Amino acid sequence: MSLVLPLRLLLLGAPGSGKGTQTSRLLKRFSNLHSLSSGDILRAQIAAKSEVGNKAAEFIKNGKLVPDSTMVELINTxxxxxxWLNEASSWILDGFPRTRTQAEALRKVLIPRKATVNMVVELDVDQNVILERIEARWVHVPSGRVYNLDYNPPKVPFKDDITGEPLTKRSDDTAEVFQKRLDQYNLELGPLxxxxxxxxxxxxxxxxxxxxxxxxLERLIxxxxxxNDI
Incomplete structure (x- = not known):
């Protein structure tokens, strides 16, 4: 089905809260809704050696975070x-903005085009549950397929269902490492x-x-x- 009104949606949620899964399901449900992943765009622009991609690559090469201004330029471009920079478009932003500074900068860019974010939904998931999920998560690196030993286990333990190749435990998929990401998210969430x-x-x-x-989430939308309240 299609939405009657344009929806420009931002999903807030801790790492591991399932934002990607919710985005995928919304895209299947609403035919006129599109998504934009800041991570995918960043990688594509760096690979294409575009002006903004080269800016971002320089910061990453030097071990620095990509500045807010560069990220806003990336998304806007x-x-x-x-x-999609018009009042009739419907889209979901995935992975951006992550801080209040980014949100303020993005809004300044979008306001003149009447394409501002008009719905923000926080996915409220118990962070202890997220940590349990992370500990049980294994991946097939070549394909990106993700398994969870608790609720989505592989047919053969620690083997990919399609290729039979070994699954891998990401270095940051531990409670100790992931807790640091959650702590950073919690610091940024309040002002955002x-x-x-x-x-x-x-x-x-x-x-x-x-x-x-x-x-x-679907019912709210x-x-x-x-x-006519979006």
């Missing part, structure tokens, strides 16, 4: 290339939520599995769309 709450677009859905969260 991609939205423009895709023809406050920014979008003040704009009147912040919502929250809670649950500890994707199957619990998704129906709530449909209700807002029906009421």
């Amino acid at each position: 991609e939205l423009e290339l895709r023809g 939520k406050e920014f979008y709450r003040d704009l009147g677009v912040l919502h929250r859905v809670s649950g500890n599995t994707s199957d619990t969260i998704y129906p709530k 449909l209700e807002k769309d029906k009421k």
Whole structure:
């Protein structure tokens, strides 16, 4: 089905909260909704050696974070290339903005084009559950297929279902390492939520599995769309 009103959605959620899964399900549900992944775009622009890609690559090469201004330029450039910088487009931003500074800068870019983010949803997942998931997560690196020993185990222990090749444990898929990512996320979340709450677009859905969260997320979007309240 298609949404009646344009939806420009940002999903907030801790690493491991299932933002990618929710995005995939929303794209299947709503035919006029598209997604933009900041990580994918960054890698593509670096590979293409574009002006903004070269800027980003220089920071990464020197072990520095890509500055907010460069990330905003990256997203803005991609939205423009895709023809989505207008009030009629519907899209989900994946992975950006992550801080209030980024959100403020992005809004300044989007306001003149009437393409501002008009719905922000926090995926509220118990972080202890996230850590348990991470400890049980294994991947098939060549394909990117992800398994979880608790709820999505491989047919043969520690072997990829398709190729039979060994699965790998990522170096950062441990509770100790992942907790640092969660701590950083928690530090940044408060000001980011406050920014979008003040704009009147912040919502929250809670649950500890994707199957619990998704129906709530879809219902929220449909209700807002029906009421012409996006």
